[in-house]
Amino acid sequence: MKIKVWAEEIARRHLDPDAIRRTYDRYARVYDGIFGPILNPGRRRAVAAAERAPGLRVLEVGVGTGLSLPLYKSSQVVGIDVSDKMLDQARRRVARLGLTHVEDLRVMDAEAMAFPAQSFDSIVLMHVASVVPHPDRLMVEVRRVLKPGGEALVLNHFWTGRGPMSVVERALAPASNTIGFRPLSLDELISVTPLTFVAEERVNLFGYWSLVRFRRD
Ligand SMILES: C[S@@+](CC[C@H](N)C(=O)[O-])C[C@H]1O[C@@H](n2cnc3c(N)ncnc32)[C@H](O)[C@@H]1O
Secondary structure (H helix, E strand, O other), X not given: OHHHHHHHHHHHHHOOHHHHHHHHHHHOOOHHHHHOHHHHHHHHHHHHHHOOOOOOEEEEEOOOOOOOHHHOOOOEXXXXXXXXXXXXXXXXXXXXXXXXXXXXEEEOOOOOOOOOOOOEEEEEEEOOOOOOOOHHHHHHHHHHHEEEEEEEEEEEOOOOOOOHHHHHHHHXXXXXXXXXXXXXXXXXXXXXXXXXXXXXXXXXXXXXEEEEEEEOO
């Protein structure tokens, strides 16, 4: 438990929004090759959960290069990201595949969103909760722009402080700005989220990632 708190503290001290944006600007051209197919099963599960009914308006926070955008079948989708270079890749994908369900792709900080309250039926956060400096501010904003009855779907690897990978994660924590993420535990996420926790489902290779559902009652 002490180790967990220590790792989270280190990572929090080192995450800086400009450094994170620059890191993802640098990743933009190679991102799909590294994080594409391997994480797609989880992306499919998250999109399916977000589309719990037809005709919904969905927000993708930290949409990145838009790997998930072709997976939507029945929703209108808005994507935001702090990295214009990641969004450029997403814009190209939308044009190349003719994804008419994508309403807008905008540079925006998820910790201070420009949308009016209660704008979206579902909000999808894939591999972004451990990337922002303040997960608490992120989740307060998510609640604000989510409609009552709506769901937030958080797909992430969560730090457990156990197993062989936790040693690697602890070693990487001080380099969070360079690698673009920090350790985040599910307990920490739940504790800073002003929404009702619904369920956790293990996804992707070895169940190493989780899809977590929250609801705004
Ligand atoms: C690991 S990538 C995930 C991309 C995509 N969701 C996926 O599943 O592949 C994290 C993304 O979050 C974006 N990001 C980081 N901080 C952000 C913030 N404060 N607001 C919005 N997007 C942010 C990064 O620029 C990057 O594109």
